[in-house]
Amino acid sequence: MRIDIISIFPDYFAPLDLSLIGRARASGLLDVRVHDLRSWTHDRHNTVDDTPYGGGPGMVMKPEPWGEALDEVVAGAPARLILPTPSGRPFRQADAERLAGEERLVFGCGRYEGIDSRVAADAALRMPVEEVSIGDYVLNGGESATLVMVEAITRLLPGVLGNTESAVQDSFASGGMENLVEGPVYTKPVMWRDQEVPPVLLSGNHGAVDRWRRDQALRKTARNRPDLVGAMPEEALDRRDREV
Numbered sequence: 001m002r003i004d005i006i007s008i009f010p011d012y013f014a015p016l017d018l019s020l021i022g023r024a025r026a027s028g029l030l031d032v033r034v035h036d037l038r039s040w041t042h043d044r045h046n047t048v049d050d051t052p053y054g055g056g057p058g059m060v061m062k063p064e065p066w067g068e069a070l071d072e073v074v075a076g077a078p079a080r081l082i083l084p085t086p087s088g089r090p091f092r093q094a095d096a097e098r099l100a101g102e103e104r105l106v107f108g109c110g111r112y113e114g115i116d117s118r119v120a121a122d123a124a125l126r127m128p129v130e131e132v133s134i135g136d137y138v139l140n141g142g143e144s145a146t147l148v149m150v151e152a153i154t155r156l157l158p159g160v161l162g163n164t165e166s167a168v169q170d171s172f173a174s175g176g177m178e179n180l181v182e183g184p185v186y187t188k189p190v191m192w193r194d195q196e197v198p199p200v201l202l203s204g205n206h207g208a209v210d211r212w213r214r215d216q217a218l219r220k221t222a223r224n225r226p227d228l229v230g231a232m233p234e235e236a237l238d239r240r241d242r243e244v
């Protein structure tokens with residue numbers, strides 16, 4: 001997969017040189033290229049913003065640098081443009097799985113009060129464009145949202161997670177009945193500050209461990225994410241779980 005990121009803060013993406021994504025890039029498994037939008041400005045001050053038509057607070061990102069940047073970065077090769085924005089469609093695990101199947105993604109990171117709306121409209125003449133929100137809160141720009149989405153997407157690519165991790169068992173399994181959050185996890189020592197590891201996990205009884213883990217996940221989901229429990233089909237809850 002090739003990912004291009006366009007931003008006025010390219011250094012924001014230094015974390016993509018680290019850890020699993022950094023290793024995947026170094027091994028050639030993943031091709032991530034970060035571009036400074038100001039490379040496509042032509043004035044002395046490298047201007048990327050201007051006042052909003054119709055008045056209002058703040059500034060809006062000018063369309064010209066974006067148009068030239070996308071023309072050069074995409075360069076006719078099929079790519080999907082992802083534009084983080086507070087007003088976008090919610091980004092979910094199912095979107096991460098869907099986008100992990102793409103050959104090329106381009107992330108356009110806005111700042112100020114956003115990017116001139118004609119940029120998305122013009123790009124949509126040549127490629128699929130998605131305006132996406134990572135949550136109902138307002139960030140200062142698209143960079144953090146892009147880091148979140150790039151991590152959620154690329155961790156699903158074959159070979160990116162090491163042998164000790166697995167995306168298969170992740171919670172938020174999209175589409176299946178197990179719309180559950182992760183339950184508690186434990187490791188050595190068996191006793192720590194007067195807290196012992198639940199004995200079932202030491203029993204070697206895999207059936208009992210699986211049932212216990214599912215029960216704990218249901219309880220945690222009911223406690224922290226009642227919205228997910230409501231969406232769970234009745235048959236997914238056995239009699240014991242209905243007491244949660």
Ligand SMILES: N#Cc1ccccc1Cn1ccc2ccc(-c3cc(N)[nH]n3)cc21
Pocket residue numbers: 084085086109110111112113114115132133134135136137138139140141142143145
């Ligand atoms: N647009 C806008 C905007 C509108 C009003 C106030 C502040 C901003 C800042 N901003 C500029 C670019 C940009 C990109 C993504 C987000 C973003 C995404 C999520 N999920 N929250 N915030 C915010 C962004």
